[in-house]
Amino acid sequence: AKSRGKNRYIIYTSDMYESSMDKLKLESDLRHAVTHNELVLHYQPQFSNITGEIMGVEALIRWQHPSRGLIYPDQFIWLAEESGLIFEIGKWVITEACRQNKEWQDHGCRPIQMSVNLSSKQFFRSDLVDFVKDVLDETEMPSCYLVLEITESMAMDADYARHVLKHLKELGVCISIDDFGKGYSSLVYLKTFPIDSLKIDKSFVKDITNDDDDVNIVKAIIMLAHNLGLQVIAEGVETKEQLDLLKSYECDEVQGYLLSKPITAKQFEDSYESLVNS
Numbered sequence: 001a002k003s004r005g006k007n008r009y010i011i012y013t014s015d016m017y018e019s020s021m022d023k024l025k026l027e028s029d030l031r032h033a034v035t036h037n038e039l040v041l042h043y044q045p046q047f048s049n050i051t052g053e054i055m056g057v058e059a060l061i062r063w064q065h066p067s068r069g070l071i072y073p074d075q076f077i078w079l080a081e082e083s084g085l086i087f088e089i090g091k092w093v094i095t096e097a098c099r100q101n102k103e104w105q106d107h108g109c110r111p112i113q114m115s116v117n118l119s120s121k122q123f124f125r126s127d128l129v130d131f132v133k134d135v136l137d138e139t140e141m142p143s144c145y146l147v148l149e150i151t152e153s154m155a156m157d158a159d160y161a162r163h164v165l166k167h168l169k170e171l172g173v174c175i176s177i178d179d180f181g182k183g184y185s186s187l188v189y190l191k192t193f194p195i196d197s198l199k200i201d202k203s204f205v206k207d208i209t210n211d212d213d214d215v216n217i218v219k220a221i222i223m224l225a226h227n228l229g230l231q232v233i234a235e236g237v238e239t240k241e242q243l244d245l246l247k248s249y250e251c252d253e254v255q256g257y258l259l260s261k262p263i264t265a266k267q268f269e270d271s272y273e274s275l276v277n278s
Ligand code: C2E
Pocket: 044, 059, 060, 061, 072, 073, 074, 077, 090, 093, 117, 118, 119, 178, 179, 202, 235, 236, 237, 238, 255, 256, 257, 258, 262
């Protein structure tokens, strides 16, 4: 099983449901969820380390199950991928995220970036670029405010990835490499892929206050990113000490529970009212 947050009530894991009727039930529940608006996006703010301002949010999917409550992505994304439902879910996520960001802009909000996670299955699907273009056209969200978060696993087929990224960049969207440092990455990709930012995985941030190896890794990633002209953002910032260190290393942006948990669109509007009136 995958590791999970402490306070999460575990309902579905891939091991438990392997070749059982329950898995079929979960799959049909998920299929139903897609068509009955049970999926929701929460938004986690990302802050500039220089000005402290909100620069963007990351859209994180949740499943509002009618009887089981809020279900987190670790508990159903694997099945969405296995069953192919990820294509429909992924489309819904991009569409809803762009629609929401455009709505905030239309209400007079200072424009912020909207980051969306792409699964590798989505990334390797041939209609991705056309689809993203259609969503941008339909929602009228300016493309420069969309950030697609991809993972290093997408570099497995480097030529194809380069081709897709080039076309996405032509639409004007930003590309960020998520969970940077966690995968098997080749530094060559950083040089030859058209990307805009790196996201330092929270597993490295976690111990920077007491582990010199993690300090060195984080510092090296930041330096590397800056030398290549990329922005760098740290996720999973939970303490003031971590934040202060990341500031001293000149990490551009931060995201984490210390600053804000992922929140609903409504909570976002209430908490950041000044954004709307700025
Ligand atoms: P991720 O992209 O690495 O997202 C960061 C995860 O860390 C999120 O978990 C977020 O809620 C959590 N997090 C944020 N701040 C902190 C912190 O300070 N400490 C700790 N310990 N955790 C923090 P979440 O929302 O449960 O999402 C888990 C994963 O599910 C994401 O990891 C992402 O890979 C995937 N995911 C989420 N939404 C989507 C989606 O719309 N599509 C796809 N394909 N995957 C998604």
